[in-house]
Amino acid sequence: MKLCCFIxxxxxxxxxxxxxxxxxxxxxxxxxGWAYGKTNANNYLSGGPQGTYRRGSFALNxxxxxxxxxxxxxxxxxxxxxxGTSTEIDYAFAEWxxxxxxxxxxxxxxxxxxxxxxxxxxxxxxxxxxxxxSIYGPVxxxxxxxxxxxxxxxxxxxxxxxxxYDVYAGGIQLEEYVAPFQYLRGDTIDVGLASxxxxxxxxxxxxxxxxxxxxxxxxxxxxGIEGDPGATFRHSVIGAQVEYLADRLWLRAEYLHENKTGExxxxxxxxxxxxxxxxxxxxxxxxxxxxxxxxxxGSSAAPSLLKHHEFAVGLNFWVAPEFVxxxxxxxxxxxxxxxxxxxxxxxxxxxxxxxxRTRLIQLGAQFSx
Amino acid sequence: MKTxxxxxxxxxIALALALAPPxxxxxxxxxxxxxxxxxxxTTISREELRRLYLGTSTILPKGESVLxxxxxxxRERFYAAxxxxxxARFKRHWIxxxxxxxxxxxxxxxxxxxxxxxxxxTHRGAIAFLGAAEAGGTVKVLAVDGLRPDDPRYPLx
Numbered sequence: 001m002k003l004c005c006f007i008x009x010x011x012x013x014x015x016x017x018x019x020x021x022x023x024x025x026x027x028x029x030x031x032x033g034w035a036y037g038k039t040n041a042n043n044y045l046s047g048g049p050q051g052t053y054r055r056g057s058f059a060l061n062x063x064x065x066x067x068x069x070x071x072x073x074x075x076x077x078x079x080x081x082x083x084g085t086s087t088e089i090d091y092a093f094a095e096w097x098x099x100x101x102x103x104x105x106x107x108x109x110x111x112x113x114x115x116x117x118x119x120x121x122x123x124x125x126x127x128x129x130x131x132x133x134s135i136y137g138p139v140x141x142x143x144x145x146x147x148x149x150x151x152x153x154x155x156x157x158x159x160x161x162x163x164x165y166d167v168y169a170g171g172i173q174l175e176e177y178v179a180p181f182q183y184l185r186g187d188t189i190d191v192g193l194a195s196x197x198x199x200x201x202x203x204x205x206x207x208x209x210x211x212x213x214x215x216x217x218x219x220x221x222x223x224g225i226e227g228d229p230g231a232t233f234r235h236s237v238i239g240a241q242v243e244y245l246a247d248r249l250w251l252r253a254e255y256l257h258e259n260k261t262g263e264x265x266x267x268x269x270x271x272x273x274x275x276x277x278x279x280x281x282x283x284x285x286x287x288x289x290x291x292x293x294x295x296x297x298g299s300s301a302a303p304s305l306l307k308h309h310e311f312a313v314g315l316n317f318w319v320a321p322e323f324v325x326x327x328x329x330x331x332x333x334x335x336x337x338x339x340x341x342x343x344x345x346x347x348x349x350x351x352x353x354x355x356x357r358t359r360l361i362q363l364g365a366q367f368s369x
Numbered sequence: 370m371k372t373x374x375x376x377x378x379x380x381x382i383a384l385a386l387a388l389a390p391p392x393x394x395x396x397x398x399x400x401x402x403x404x405x406x407x408x409x410x411t412t413i414s415r416e417e418l419r420r421l422y423l424g425t426s427t428i429l430p431k432g433e434s435v436l437x438x439x440x441x442x443x444r445e446r447f448y449a450a451x452x453x454x455x456x457a458r459f460k461r462h463w464i465x466x467x468x469x470x471x472x473x474x475x476x477x478x479x480x481x482x483x484x485x486x487x488x489x490x491t492h493r494g495a496i497a498f499l500g501a502a503e504a505g506g507t508v509k510v511l512a513v514d515g516l517r518p519d520d521p522r523y524p525l526x
Contacts, residue, residue, distance in 0.1 A: 027474060029467050061468060068434035071472045095472055100426050103472065110470050118469035125465045154425050158416065162425060213453050247455040279457065321460035368464050 025065045032058035033123045035130075035364030041355035044330070044338035045130045046362060048082075055364075056080045057121060059090065071095045077121060090120075091145045101153040105168075108145045112152065112166035112205040113220040114254050115241050117142055123366025127250060127274035127284035128314050129326050130362070133337050134268035134290035135256045138193055140176030141237050141268070142256075146201065147171050160211030171199040171224070179342040180305035180335065183349065184297045192342040198224035198235050207241070214245040226260065234261040250274040264294035274316075284314035284328070292336055302349050304356035307334035323367045332358040399518035400447050400525040401501040403486075403508040405493045408433065412512040415524060418451050421496065422459075424466045424473030429494060437476035438497035440485055444478075447498045450525045498525070 034056040037047025046055035059077040066072065074092040078085060093107030110118040116136055119125050136142060148170015156162045178194040181187075203222030210216065223236040239256040252272045259265040270288035277283060290308040297306075314328035332338045338358040340348045348354045402418065404410055409431045420426035421435055429435050439447075448459045463475040479485040482503050489495045490507040497508075501518035504510050516523045 025474070027467075031468065063470075063472075065472065065474070073470050073472075075468070075470075091470060093470070095470075097427070097472055100428055119465050122464065122468045125461055125468075156416070156420060156425070160416070162420075164425075245458070247458050318457070321457045321464070368468070 024067065027063045027065070029061040029063075029369060030059055031061075031122050031124065031366070031368035032056070033121075033129070033364055033366035035362055037360055037362045039338075039361075040357075040359040042332075042335070042338045042340060042358040044332060044358050044360050045133070046364070047360045052082060054080055054082055059121060069097050071097070088144065099153070101155050103152050105150045105152065106148075108147050109150055109168065111143045111146045111172060111203070111222075112150075112168065113142050113203065113222065113237075114205075114239050114256070115243055115252055117144075120144060122368055123326075124322055124324055124368045127272065127282065127316060127326075128286060128312060128328055129364045129366065132254075132268075132270035132272065132286060132288045133310070134270055134288040134308055135239070135254055137290075137337055138175050138177040139258075139266065139268065139290060139292070139337070140174045140196060141258050141266070143172035143174050143198075145172070146203070148201070160209070160213075162209040164205075164207045164209070166205040167203070169202045171197060171201055172222075173197055174226075177337060179339065179345050180302075181294055181297060183345050184294075184301060184305060189342050189345055196226055198226045200225045212244075215243070217242045233263050235259075236261075248276040262295060264292070264297070266290060266292040274314075280318045282316040282318060284312075284316065286310075286312045286314075290336060302335070302354060304333075304335045304354070305339075306336055308336040308338070309333040322369055323365070325365050326363070328362045330358075330360040330362070332360065397446070397526045398443075399501040399523050400443050400450065400498050401504045401518045402496065402498050402511045402513055402525070403489055403504055404429075404496050404511060405489060405491075406507070406509045407493060408509060410509075410511055412515055414514055415451060418513070422448075422452060422476065423462060424471060424475070427473050429496065433494040436492055436495045437474065438485060438488060438495055439476040439478050440482070440497065440499045441478055441480075442482075443498065443500055447525065451498075 035046040036053050037045055038051040039047040039049055041049055046052055057079040059075055061075040063071055063073040072094050075090040077088045077090045089108060091108050091110050093105050093109045096104045116131050146168055148168060150166060150168030152166045154162055154164045174196050175193050177192060179189050179192050182189045201222055201224030205220040207216050207218035218241045221238040225232050226235040227233050237258045239254060241254045244251040254270060256268045268290040270286060272286040274282050274284040288310050292306045310330055310332045312328055312330040314326060317325045333356060335356055339345060402413060417430050422437060427435055445456050448454050448456055466473050479488050482499060485497055485499060486505055486507050489497050513525055
């Protein structure tokens with residue numbers, strides 16, 4: 001009898017606890033886009049000298065909110081380029097919410113670094129088809145996601161002040177366009193993009209929203225170990241960001257400094273602005289530059305291989321906040337990120353035909369739901 | 370040389386408008402913020418509303434997990450008054466929140482007023498906004514910054 005009462009009481013408590021919990025919910029979102037690009041010379045972003053139509057992408061984002069505390073969130077990304085279609089798991093993680101100020105995340109999580117890492121391929125939150133390459137390009141500084149464990153939260157301080165924080169530990173996989181280094185080292189250029197693992201990594205990001213509506217400032221940093229056993233080095237990156245988003249005007253700027261102990265480093269910076277002329281027409285402009293150094297590599301043979309300067313202007317037509325048509329013109333000086341096919345780099349330089357000025361026109365559409 | 374002038378047609382229209390009885394000035398109706406009747410909240414600040422509707426906070430001030438709802442008829446006015454944002458900017462903000470893997474969920478648009486009131490009345494964590502005259506008795510109307518919707522200083526108009 002006592003056992004029966006106990007079970008009934010426990011079921012009652014469980015039922016009343018369940019009644020106060022929100023019902024499980026499944027949310028499905030997605031985004032994608034397509035871009036055409038044509039350059040005067042070199043390959044850069046979605047463009048090549050012949051004009052490239054094949055660049056398209058699509059992602060599905062699924063989040064299951066099992067109760068008020070536990071969410072399971074994943075995103076798969078498909079991208080089609082000249083080399084075929086690639087599929088990636090952008091992230092797949094579990095989040096346990098203790099409170100808004102403290103959430104635990106475990107799994108493959110978007111790397112919280114700077115303004116754009118967590119919305120890397122989402123075209124409807126930015127003014128250009130592509131992100132600034134000096135920071136978000138294949139420069140080996142920011143990963144799509146980290147594998148590990150992290151804490152995040154927000155803490156309001158009243159009067160419009162809010163601090164958002166992330167701390168995390170684990171490992172990341174970085175992609176870098178290494179053909180210029182291979183050429184300058186005198187190595188065989190066997191690959192364009194190389195993938196490097198950074199392990200034993202710790203990182204953080206702090207973003208402070210100010211009482212001026214839409215204005216925030218922040219900083220990010222991480223440090224980990226990179227390289228093969230016996231030849232490891234510490235890879236550290238720090239960044240600073242400022243963002244102002246109003247109904248008509250968007251302003252964003254970021255700076256990033258990378259240091260690979262004994263190996264070199266780099267500095268990337270960009271400033272970006274966009275202005276809505278009407279509800280639908282938006283003008284955009286961006287300047288960015290990247291300077292890379294590598295120990296033991298002299299760039300005198302081809303100085304442009306370690307530099308990237310870019311100015312871009314764009315015109316967008318927002319059909320809806322979830323669907324935008326974009327056109328942009330990019331003027332690039334340097335071959336750090338814009339160049340011929342990697343297997344043609346040596347021959348192009350030897351023939352004296354490496355063009356260090358790339359002009360790119362991009363047209364495309366981006367959408368989300 | 371032809372000089373710009375005012376034609377008889379224009380003058381006639383101006384005269385007719387001047388002599389016509391004044392139209393009643395349509396005051397902007399207050400927008401009420403409503404919750405489940407059992408919700409212990411009685412007032413909410415604009416700062417708290419802002420954090421909830423931007424997804425910065427996912428818990429109501431008295432501890433319930435929030436379920437955000439919106440009424441299509443007054444949402445442009447609500448987001449302008451409560452958040453200082455256009456609807457387009459508000460939508461873009463939530464696109465960023467959703468794809469950065471946040472646990473917040475954007476406001477759910479509920480079609481008719483009856484459905485909206487019913488939804489709020491049957492979900493403890495629900496919060497919604499609608500024209501103050503349409504709130505009815507099945508949901509609890511919150512004061513905003515300590516002011517009721519019938520107060521001339523009420524901020525959501």
